Amino acid sequence: GESVGLHLPTLSVQEGDNSIINCAYSNSASDYFIWYKQESGKGPQFIIDIRSNMDKRQGQRVTVLLNKTVKHLSLQIAATQPGDSAVYFCAEIQNNRLAFGKGNQVVVIP
Amino acid sequence: DAGVIQSPRHEVTEMGQEVTLRCKPISGHDYLFWYRQTMMRGLELLIYFNNNVPIDDSGMPEDRFSAKMPNASFSTLKIQPSEPRDSAVYFCASSLGQSSYEQYFGPGTRLTVT
Numbered sequence A: 001g002e003s004v005g006l007h008l009p010t011l012s013v014q015e016g017d018n019s020i021i022n023c024a025y026s027n028s029a030s031d032y033f034i035w036y037k038q039e040s041g042k043g044p045q046f047i048i049d050i051r052s053n054m055d056k057r058q059g060q061r062v063t064v065l066l067n068k069t070v071k072h073l074s075l076q077i078a079a080t081q082p083g084d085s086a087v088y089f090c091a092e093i094q095n096n097r098l099a100f101g102k103g104n105q106v107v108v109i110p
Numbered sequence B: 001d002a003g004v005i006q007s008p009r010h011e012v013t014e015m016g017q018e019v020t021l022r023c024k025p026i027s028g029h030d031y032l033f034w035y036r037q038t039m040m041r042g043l044e045l046l047i048y049f050n051n052n053v054p055i056d057d058s059g060m061p062e063d064r065f066s067a068k069m070p071n072a073s074f075s076t077l078k079i080q081p082s083e084p085r086d087s088a089v090y091f092c093a094s095s096l097g098q099s100s101y102e103q104y105f106g107p108g109t110r111l112t113v114t
Helices: none
Strands: A010-014 A019-024 A032-038 A045-051 A056-058 A062-067 A072-077 A086-094 A097-100 A104-109 B005-007 B010-013 B019-024 B031-038 B042-050 B053-056 B065-071 B074-079 B088-095 B109-113
Touching (some): A010 A019, A019 A104, A032 A062, A045 A056, A045 A062, A072 A086, A097 B042, B005 B088, B019 B109, B031 B074, B042 B074, B053 B065, B074 B088
Parallel strands (some): A010 A104, B010 B109
Antiparallel strands (some): A019 A072, A032 A045, A032 A086, A056 A062, A062 A072, A086 A097, A086 A104, B019 B074, B031 B042, B031 B088, B042 B053, B065 B074, B088 B109
């Protein structure tokens, strides 16, 4: 698999701590958002999604929060594990297609 | 399921040569997407197909790029002639119907054009 070494905002987090990854989106009319995770050497992987009629959605160890007022999306990872080290992308729907953000790198310190 | 399969995983070619990237989507998925990932532009959608028919190719950068999907289990992305600025990682992804935004990505092909 492959990945690209982007110069990205990086969050370093101690194993076991919680992580919060933030994303600002551009289109106030967007009604659907997704978080993807890209591990080194692999393609992006779907994590969780949320529709604009919700402000919070929970998955397994992950929670996505949506603040439509300020067009802000966040992903919270509980009890961060080494396997959570990756680049995380938020994506919104623009013109019936996914538009990905630039990504945030999470580095988990054992 | 083996997931989305892409080949080759790495391709190094000289400027001016033709490059063909291949993708086998997940069986049963009716949407197929081609993306390009670069440092400068991030992850960009090039083209996507529904039931083997190209739906939106507005992301294809130039006429040098073309994509085909002759059947439900195979797609190609061709660059002819290739240029150094085409160097990137190319991902294929597939999805199913109403969950078309929950896309399953392949491992990517790293293309280097010298």
